[in-house]
Amino acid sequence: MRYAMAIDVKKCVGCSDCVVACQVENNVHHGYCRDWVTETINGTYPQLETEIRSERCNHCDNAPCVRCCPTGASHIADGGIVLVTARKCIGCGACIQSCPYDARYSHPDGHVDKCTFCAHRVEAGQQPACVAVCPTSCMYFGDIDNPYSDISQIMKVRKWKVLAPEAGTRPQIFYLL
Amino acid sequence: MNTRRDFIRISTLAAGGVALGLTPLKFLSGSRSREELLDLPAGSSREIYRRIPSYCEVCFWKCASWVYTNSDNQILKVLGNEDDPLCNGRLCPRGTGGIGMYHDEDRLKTPLIRVQKNGKQEYREAGWDEALDLIASRMKEIKAKYGAESMALFNHGCSGPFFAHLLHAFGSENNAAPSFAQCRGARDVAYIHTYGTIPGSPEITDIRDCRCMVLIGSHLGENMHNTQVQELAEAIDQGITLITVDPRFSTVAGKSKYWLPIKPATDLALLLAWIHVIIEEELYDKDFVKLNTTGFDQLKSHVSSMTPEWAYGITTLEPALIRLTAREMARAAPASIVHPGRHVAWYGDDTQRSRAIAILNALLGNWGKRGGFYVPEKVAIPDFPCPDYPKPAWNFHDIHLQKYPLAEESITNALIEASIPSADNHHQIRGWIVSGTNMPEAIPDKQLFLKAVDSLEFIVVVDTMPMEITGYADVVLPECTYFERYDDIRNSAFREPSIALRMPAAEPKYESRAAWWITKQIGERLGLHDYFAYDHYEEVIDWQLKQVGTSLDEMKEKGVMRFSRNKDVYLEGEIKFNTPSGKIELYSAAFEAAGLDPLPVYTAHPEPPAGYYRLIYGRAPMHTFSRTANNQNLIDLMPENAVWVNPKVAGIEGLKNGDRVYLKNQDGIRSSFTVSVRVTERIRWDSVYMVHGFGHSKKELTKAYGRGASTTELITRVMVDPAMGGTGMRGNFVMFVREEEGKEVEI
Numbered sequence: 001m002r003y004a005m006a007i008d009v010k011k012c013v014g015c016s017d018c019v020v021a022c023q024v025e026n027n028v029h030h031g032y033c034r035d036w037v038t039e040t041i042n043g044t045y046p047q048l049e050t051e052i053r054s055e056r057c058n059h060c061d062n063a064p065c066v067r068c069c070p071t072g073a074s075h076i077a078d079g080g081i082v083l084v085t086a087r088k089c090i091g092c093g094a095c096i097q098s099c100p101y102d103a104r105y106s107h108p109d110g111h112v113d114k115c116t117f118c119a120h121r122v123e124a125g126q127q128p129a130c131v132a133v134c135p136t137s138c139m140y141f142g143d144i145d146n147p148y149s150d151i152s153q154i155m156k157v158r159k160w161k162v163l164a165p166e167a168g169t170r171p172q173i174f175y176l177l
Numbered sequence: 178m179n180t181r182r183d184f185i186r187i188s189t190l191a192a193g194g195v196a197l198g199l200t201p202l203k204f205l206s207g208s209r210s211r212e213e214l215l216d217l218p219a220g221s222s223r224e225i226y227r228r229i230p231s232y233c234e235v236c237f238w239k240c241a242s243w244v245y246t247n248s249d250n251q252i253l254k255v256l257g258n259e260d261d262p263l264c265n266g267r268l269c270p271r272g273t274g275g276i277g278m279y280h281d282e283d284r285l286k287t288p289l290i291r292v293q294k295n296g297k298q299e300y301r302e303a304g305w306d307e308a309l310d311l312i313a314s315r316m317k318e319i320k321a322k323y324g325a326e327s328m329a330l331f332n333h334g335c336s337g338p339f340f341a342h343l344l345h346a347f348g349s350e351n352n353a354a355p356s357f358a359q360c361r362g363a364r365d366v367a368y369i370h371t372y373g374t375i376p377g378s379p380e381i382t383d384i385r386d387c388r389c390m391v392l393i394g395s396h397l398g399e400n401m402h403n404t405q406v407q408e409l410a411e412a413i414d415q416g417i418t419l420i421t422v423d424p425r426f427s428t429v430a431g432k433s434k435y436w437l438p439i440k441p442a443t444d445l446a447l448l449l450a451w452i453h454v455i456i457e458e459e460l461y462d463k464d465f466v467k468l469n470t471t472g473f474d475q476l477k478s479h480v481s482s483m484t485p486e487w488a489y490g491i492t493t494l495e496p497a498l499i500r501l502t503a504r505e506m507a508r509a510a511p512a513s514i515v516h517p518g519r520h521v522a523w524y525g526d527d528t529q530r531s532r533a534i535a536i537l538n539a540l541l542g543n544w545g546k547r548g549g550f551y552v553p554e555k556v557a558i559p560d561f562p563c564p565d566y567p568k569p570a571w572n573f574h575d576i577h578l579q580k581y582p583l584a585e586e587s588i589t590n591a592l593i594e595a596s597i598p599s600a601d602n603h604h605q606i607r608g609w610i611v612s613g614t615n616m617p618e619a620i621p622d623k624q625l626f627l628k629a630v631d632s633l634e635f636i637v638v639v640d641t642m643p644m645e646i647t648g649y650a651d652v653v654l655p656e657c658t659y660f661e662r663y664d665d666i667r668n669s670a671f672r673e674p675s676i677a678l679r680m681p682a683a684e685p686k687y688e689s690r691a692a693w694w695i696t697k698q699i700g701e702r703l704g705l706h707d708y709f710a711y712d713h714y715e716e717v718i719d720w721q722l723k724q725v726g727t728s729l730d731e732m733k734e735k736g737v738m739r740f741s742r743n744k745d746v747y748l749e750g751e752i753k754f755n756t757p758s759g760k761i762e763l764y765s766a767a768f769e770a771a772g773l774d775p776l777p778v779y780t781a782h783p784e785p786p787a788g789y790y791r792l793i794y795g796r797a798p799m800h801t802f803s804r805t806a807n808n809q810n811l812i813d814l815m816p817e818n819a820v821w822v823n824p825k826v827a828g829i830e831g832l833k834n835g836d837r838v839y840l841k842n843q844d845g846i847r848s849s850f851t852v853s854v855r856v857t858e859r860i861r862w863d864s865v866y867m868v869h870g871f872g873h874s875k876k877e878l879t880k881a882y883g884r885g886a887s888t889t890e891l892i893t894r895v896m897v898d899p900a901m902g903g904t905g906m907r908g909n910f911v912m913f914v915r916e917e918e919g920k921e922v923e924i
Binding site for chain 1: 223253254255256257266267268269270273274276397398399401403406407409410411413414426428429430431432436438798799809810811813814815823824857858859860861862
């Protein structure tokens with residue numbers, strides 16, 4: 001069992017519904033976010049190319065945030081989901097520094113916070129809030145170890161990439177090209 | 178009374194409470210709670226207890242939703258209703274963040290009445306009875322002095338029909354919404370005079386099965402009209418060819434096979450050249466055109482000289498590209514759409530441009546075809562019984578029929594003008610009810626608006642938020658948000674007929690009330706009891722639902738109900754159109770009779786003088802203009818607008834990303850606030866782009882105040898459409914003024 005997410009950049013319109021759905025679902029404080037949208041433009045007018053991406057914690061197989069956490073607050077839970085136990089976190093920020101994706105932030109309550117893949121929803125058999133809400137249905141979430149899951153199927157037929165592969169973190173967010 | 182109407186700032190405070198009962202949900206049963214799973218402190222109130230059906234009010238699309246509350250009846254979140262064919266369980270960011278409207282502490286809290294105190298006008302808090310009594314007595318006065326017709330309504334959103342009912346029962350049909358003259362009016366008039374019907378709202382574009390779609394300035398994806406964006410994504414999966422015409426590299430331009438970076442204001446030349454190529458190369462659907470259209474020969478000779486080479490000089494688009502894209506759209510026909518667009522009030526000849534789009538679609542033979550335009554159907558819900566409305570002595574047609582012969586609906590700007598006394602104003606408006614539309618930000622020409630406001634005898638504004646418009650009212654009424662009220666049953670014309678229920682998920686906060694209650698209260702004070710023959714609007718909804726085979730109780734559980742169709746969604750063979758000829762009228766005799774070009778003719782529009790750039794504006798996917806500007810959930814996604822500037826222009830003007838500038842237009846009007854510069858290749862060098870709906874000047878909108886610049890403020894040159902009175906708003910040019918001391922940048 002290995003949870004992963006694939007995001008189709010051909011369909012994503014960058015509307016940020018994933019961001020607000022996450023905020024509302026997870027009660028993320030105003031002014032903070034666990035996921036976000038980036039836009040890359042290449043070329044000069046009128047020869048232009050764009051890529052819009054919804055980004056978040058990559059729930060890496062080789063997670064530097066977990067390795068560098070001095071208290072064990074950052075850990076890998078069932079299905080490879082990287083979580084932070086707020087109660088154990090001393091807010092030292094080592095994980096924030098170590099993350100090549102800038103996916104973690106200091107919660108105003110003093111601990112570190114980030115995307116949980118909506119573990120509470122996943123356990124109840126639901127999709128993460130961002131995936132469930134997306135108007136373009138551009139996100140696929142599921143068990144990548146299961147060859148019949150939607151995510152395995154789509155990744156078989158589409159080209160994909162990961163962000164910052166050179167960091168060697170074995171990220172589990174895949175961008176369909 | 179003819180007061181100079183000082184703009185009043187509102188500041189009131191009041192407390193509110195919440196309580197409501199419905200069936201609790203058994204949610205997440207058998208699984209660990211979020212608190213257990215994530216090791217959070219116990220006793221958190223995030224656990225879902227029940228869900229209440231509603232539909233969204235952040236835009237007019239009205240996606241059906243579930244509002245989730247905890248056991249303390251606090252609203253936690255709102256999600257799409259899976260059974261709703263319009264949203265398929267997925268709301269857009271505005272819908273998801275819509276709860277920010279409910280939680281907004283800047284909301285209007287009590288009725289307010291304008292009073293004179295120490296030589297200064299201000300608002301004082303009032304009870305509902307006092308405010309309603311005052312409104313009724315002023316309306317009676319106006320009726321006695323000038324006739325009921327001299328009351329007008331400006332409205333937008335689901336409260337509008339309640340106030341329209343009140344006004345009609347009172348004896349006036351002067352009811353206008355900015356959605357006509359400031360938005361889709363030109364398009365609708367063009368389609369009525371070509372096809373005999375409008376292209377719908379939601380639009381009847383069969384995007385799901387479309388193989389080639391042309392977007393003329395439409396920015397689907399930034400324009401987040403849910404079903405269309407969902408179907409666009411589905412069509413992208415199926416390999417749709419997108420052709421996007423836009424001086425800006427919009428989000429959808431980035432997904433298009435062909436992006437045509439057209440010179441602004443020249444779209445009509447491109448459309449005529451496309452028509453030329455499709456006729457010249459005989460790419461049109463010959464059977465369809467023969468069977469279903471009139472005026473083809475006139476069209477053919479009309480466009481014979483309008484070659485791509487001719488259009489090249491106007492549009493700056495390569496002739497080869499014009500030919501190539503014409504062939505692409507013809508090859509995919511009839512599963513090929515030139516999207517009619519929605520906000521088309523651009524250059525004052527918008528009805529003609531929309532006619533060209535309508536004609537081009539006819540040549541593709543896509544009417545009633547899969548992947549083209551489908552036949553919409555809605556549920557036949559009867560009106561709740563009430564007496565006939567009185568017949569007014571005059572209505573809005575008498576105000577603008579002479580000037581704008583083809584206007585089907587009432588024109589906001591014409592009603593505003595009719596509120597100003599003049600020698601030739603024989604139908605003067607004396608009082609306004611304004612419901613849910615922030616007129617000074619929604620309708621251009623603020624000077625006209627201010628003159629009207631000064632001339633009026635009475636203004637009532639009903640809103641949820643202290644929008645700019647509230648500062649001009651004699652009485653302000655606080656309406657509750659869509660989370661706290663019943664509204665009419667949603668009944669959208671779509672491929673699949675469906676209805677949706679909106680009911681309160683919480684008690685109204687503060688002293689706010691629902692439109693159905695407000696209008697009934699005013700109506701009864703006006704002696705119109707028979708028009709409001711119910712104690713609670715639940716009775717009306719239940720009665721109507723029972724006429725279509727369901728009930729309020731059932732809908733409270735389901736939220737949405739789908740119905741089967743009575744007619745086919747697609748059409749074959751000869752089609753009967755609701756036009757004088759019964760055919761699609763490529764050549765419009767009605768336009769000719771009205772003194773307008775019977776076939777669209779390209780006319781050149783003014784161009785920016787040196788040092789100025791054309792102001793283009795649009796939507797962002799996470800905002801609905803003013804309506805969401807103070808919503809914290811959506812501010813988190815986009816706190817303010819920026820002015821998009823091409824890097825070449827930035828070099829000339831010495832601007833850097835993030836610089837703050839004022840914008841000053843050709844009439845010397847400077848934006849009230851500065852706006853951040855976004856240097857980007859995504860905009861042409863002759864234009865700048867901003868998202869509309871920012872730059873609010875009302876301090877009571879504490880989160881929106883002073884954030885970004887207002888586009889409406891800079892739109893002082895309005896190019897009025899002679900066909901239907903639409904306000905063309907893209908003929909304004911701006912220059913940059915540095916933040917420090919308004920020192921102007923020279924080039």
